[in-house]
Amino acid sequence: MRNQFAKSIFEISKKDKxxxxxxxxxxxxxxxxxxxxxxxxxxxNTGVAEQSMIGMAAGLAMNKKKVFAYTISTFSLYRPFEMIRVDLCYQNLPVCVVGMGAGTIYANLGATHLTQEDISVARSIPNLNVVCPSDPYELDQAVRYFCKSSKGPMYLRIGKTGEPNYNFRETELWKFGKLRKIKKGKDLCFLSFGPIMKMVLSISRKLEAVNRSSEIYSCHTLKPFDNIRLKKIFNNFKNIVILEDHSHIGGLSSIVKQLAYENNYSGKIHSYSLKDEFLHSYSNQNDLLKKHGLDEIKIINQLKKI
Amino acid sequence: MKKNLNSLERCKNYRKKILHLSQKVSALHIGGSFSSVEIIDAIFNNLKKKNDKFILSKGHAGILQYVVLNDHGLISDKSLFNYCTKDGILGVHPDYGNPGIEASTGSLGHGLAIAAGLAYSDKKKDIYVLLSDGELQEGSVWEASLLISSLKINNIVIVIDNNGLQSSTWAKDTHPTLNPIQKKFSSFGWESKTCNGHKSLEIINKIKQRSKKKPFALIANTYKGYPISFMKNHPIWHYRSPTKKEYLKALKELG
Incomplete structure (x- = not known):
């Protein structure tokens, strides 16, 4: 995604000064x-000075620039948090705060480099849109949307490397604020976002081998959320599965559960999110996700029983 | 704006207007507004060209900026009169989008980095920023200072209202090493000078005489609450509004 981000920016910048x-x-x-x-x-390059990165981005945006403030997600959102809240959101300026390597991607670097609660934090600030692309195509679309249409700030949460594009016959186009169907199915409905979509696809394939067909949606825009499409999903599926590389507090599972209550959803929601804990585990991302309960084999076994 | 007035008369009028407004609200920050009067007067009435910008990084002196903007016809009498009321648009701290307000401030340490972005993307304009000495305790000020000189953003002029007092106490009590401020800015790659912050001509001349080869920091030595005898140098006047009796006394002292 890192490469796609740079590629998209480079292409757009040739025409958009x-x-x-x-x-x-x-x-x-x-x-x-x-x-x-x-x-x-x-x-x-503001150097190791994230507060200045955001403040300066605000000043540039006041002079009608379209600004991307870009660094590793933990440093782009947490360190300059008040500058994001006041300089960007309170003043409602078109600055895109790009958090690269979000979630548990930098697993072995420890919690200083992880963002397991960034969406929760970002969603709670007025005016701030939150977009988390699931594949490089979605990222490209989000960057183009921001440059062309966004009048306010955006938090763009992206992965790092190795994310594939998802392209089935039924896969829908990306649209800001809308759920994007990746794959059609009838027994289960998966909701997810970000690079962990790769695990969702893998689980879905393995469930198909035991005759369980699953529909998959990319919930790339977490704020504003596509409540209308979700209502349709509530009507069509008795079992919804959520996978997210984010805390269960304030992320996708929180959003869906709140809306399920408001819509009297009578089905079951199976959510797999990160624990509200610092786990002090320093091997690879898969190991860390497993400790948080996002273990592909375990999830498959649990879903087989539905 | 009454153009025939000199800076002494203008500053007296600004202070009087703030005193009048003080009788309507409790959260006024009168001390830190009075210490900045000559500085803002110099910037708005002598230094700032039409398209230049001003950021009140010490946002708690918002009322002073409103009074000056009102003098310039940018803020109506009605808006000023409705300061901090349910029908008004003006709160204690400047809010971006209101007439003449270039940035939402109130949380200290934000103005300078915003100024960096403004100045970087339009080198034809000068960006003036007013900071307080207490604000210099915010790390973001030094982060931005280092960046501004490193990027050679030389169209920034900052004035530090060095009144020696912060919300709770004397700045030198919490930070005995805050001084010398001028040397700190010089060592951060800025051109820096010190002046008497209540002498308009000194402020104007020091800023006009800058080389423009570096960003410029003027340390303006002031008194909080100046020139009112019972307000001057008393920390309590950071926030409170004068009683009717104190208001009348202050008016009398201003003459």
Missing amino acids: RVHVVVADISPAGKMKDFQKKFPKRFI
């Missing part, structure tokens, strides 16, 4: 390096 990228000590590589070379004045 408003686009500026402010990074906090991210070394530009690939297309981002090309962007820096071609548009040196529109690439600003």
Whole structure:
């Protein structure tokens, strides 16, 4: 996704002179390096100074620039939190705060580099849209949407490397604020977002082998949320499965459960989210996810029993 | 704006207007507004060109900015009169989108980085920022200072209202090492000067005489509550409004 982000920015910037990228000590590589070379004045590295990254992005946006403030997710959202709240959201400025390597991606670096509660934090700030692409295609669309249409701030939560595009015959196009059907099915409905969609697809394939067909939706826009489509899902499915690389507090499972209550949903919601704990586990992402209960084999076994 | 007035008369009028408004509300920050009067007067009436911008990073002096903007015809008498009322648009702290307000401030340490973005993307304009000395305890101020000089954003002028007092106590009590401020900015790559912050001509001349080869920081030594005898240098006047008796006394002192 990191590469796709740079590629999208580079392509859009050729035509849209408003686009500026402010990074906090991210070394530009690939297309981002090309962007820096071609548009040196529109690439600003504030160094290890995230508060300045956001404040400066606000000032640029006041002068009608379309600004991406870009660094590792924990440093893009948590460190300069008050600047995001006041400078960007209170003033309602079009700045896209890009959190790269979100969730548990940087597992072995420890909790200083993890964002297991960022969506919860970001969703609670007025004016801030929250977008979490599931594949590089969605990321490209989100970046284009922001440059073309966004009048306020956005938190764009992205992965890092190795995410595939999902492209079945029935896969829908990306639209801001709308759920995107990835795959058709009838027994179960999966809701997810972000790079962990890869696990959802894998689980779905394995369930198909035992004749359980599943529909899959990418909930890429977590704020504003597509309540209308979710209502249709409530009507069509008795079992909804949520997988998210985020705490159970304030993320997708919170959103869906709240709406299920408000809509008198009588089916079952099976949610797999991160625990509300710092687990002090330092091997790879899969191991950490397993400790949080996101264990592919266990999930398959549980879902087989439905 | 009454153009025929000199800075002494203008500043007296600004203070009087703040005193009048003080009788309507309790949260006024009168001390920190009075210490900044000559600085804001100099910026708005002598230094700032039409398209230049001003950010009140010490947002708690919002009422002073409103009074000056009212003098310039940007804020109506009605809006000013409705300060902090349910029918009004003006709160204690400046709110971006209100006439003449370039940034929402109130939380200290935000104005300078915003100014960096504004100044970077429009080098033809000068961006003026007013900070308080207490605000210099915020790490974000030094983060932004280092960045501004490193990026050679030289169209920024900051003035520090060095009244020595913060909300609760003397700045030198919590931070005995805050001084010397001028040297700190010089070592951060800024051109920096000090002046008497109640002498309009000194403020104007120091800023006009800057080299423009570096960002510029003026340390304006002031008194909180100046020039009212019973307010000057008393921490209590950070926040409270004068009683009727104190109001009349203050008016009399202003003459």
